[in-house]
Amino acid sequence: MKQLASLAGVLFLAGCQSACMRSQAESPPAGLLEGIASGRTRVVALSHALNSKTPHWPGEGNRPFKYEYFTSLERGHVLEGHFNMDEHTGTHFDAPNHFVAGQLSVDKIPAARMFVPVIVIDVRSKTAGNADYLLTAADVDNREKAHGRVPSNAMVMMYTGWETRWNDFARYKNADRKGVLHFPGFSPEATKFLVAQRNIAGLGIDALSIDYGKSEDFPSHLISHGSGKLNLENVANLGDLPPV
Numbered sequence: 239m240k241q242l243a244s245l246a247g248v249l250f251l252a253g254c255q256s257a258c259m260r261s262q263a264e265s266p267p268a269g270l271l272e273g274i275a276s277g278r279t280r281v282v283a284l285s286h287a288l289n290s291k292t293p294h295w296p297g298e299g300n301r302p303f304k305y306e307y308f309t310s311l312e313r314g315h316v317l318e319g320h321f322n323m324d325e326h327t328g329t330h331f332d333a334p335n336h337f338v339a340g341q342l343s344v345d346k347i348p349a350a351r352m353f354v355p356v357i358v359i360d361v362r363s364k365t366a367g368n369a370d371y372l373l374t375a376a377d378v379d380n381r382e383k384a385h386g387r388v389p390s391n392a393m394v395m396m397y398t399g400w401e402t403r404w405n406d407f408a409r410y411k412n413a414d415r416k417g418v419l420h421f422p423g424f425s426p427e428a429t430k431f432l433v434a435q436r437n438i439a440g441l442g443i444d445a446l447s448i449d450y451g452k453s454e455d456f457p458s459h460l461i462s463h464g465s466g467k468l469n470l471e472n473v474a475n476l477g478d479l480p481p482v
């Protein structure tokens with residue numbers, strides 16, 4: 239049986255803004271989930287909606303998202319359709335078995351691992367003039383000086399600004415004449431540091447891959463998945479999240 243290597247659907251819960259800085263290395267603010275119903279907790283959807291123009295990985299065998307209605311309220315008294323998509327289309331997480339044999343597939347990952355603290359590293363000033371920008375260990379260091387140590391088991395989001403290109407597949411994948419893609423990603427050094435020294439939950443990015451577009455050997459995937467970490471790709475609305 240084919241084992242799923244990705245899953246769509248990502249949410250973020252924010253209970254506070256500046257007060258969270260103090261407690262970031264401790265436990266999450268009390269009552270975060272209870273606060274959803276009362277409106278005290280702000281909920282940010284981090285997933286893009288899908289349609290036939292949604293960017294997909296432009297590799298051999300990959301296909302665009304396709305949706306078809308097979309009945310309608312007029313014809314069959316119900317509205318229903320079916321869809322066809324690649325596992326890695328749209329906002330999704332990469333399970334560790336995506337790159338590394340013997341690591342967990344989506345169906346084997348405990349649901350509790352889906353609830354983690356999130357931090358955002360804003361590198362838009364670096365990516366604006368450099369589509370091939372790699373987030374460095376120095377970027378992590380600077381962020382820690384400004385906002386405190388990256389907490390254990392955090393999902394580390396790289397905010398590149400690429401999400402503003404989401405509705406234009408050509409600009410989002412940004413291929414040159416030779417077909418080489420150009421979008422930012424995590425450097426292997428930063429990934430190594432975050433995995434080994436900060437024991438993160440995984441890496442996230444608002445672009446097609448956590449490794450930059452030019453990559454041919456996907457070192458950040460291999461490092462993170464080799465350590466059993468989950469990664470999020472094509473994340474939406476990172477600008478709506480507090481930095482911690």
Ligand SMILES: [Zn+2]
Pocket residue numbers: 244326330331332471
């Ligand atoms: Zn993926």
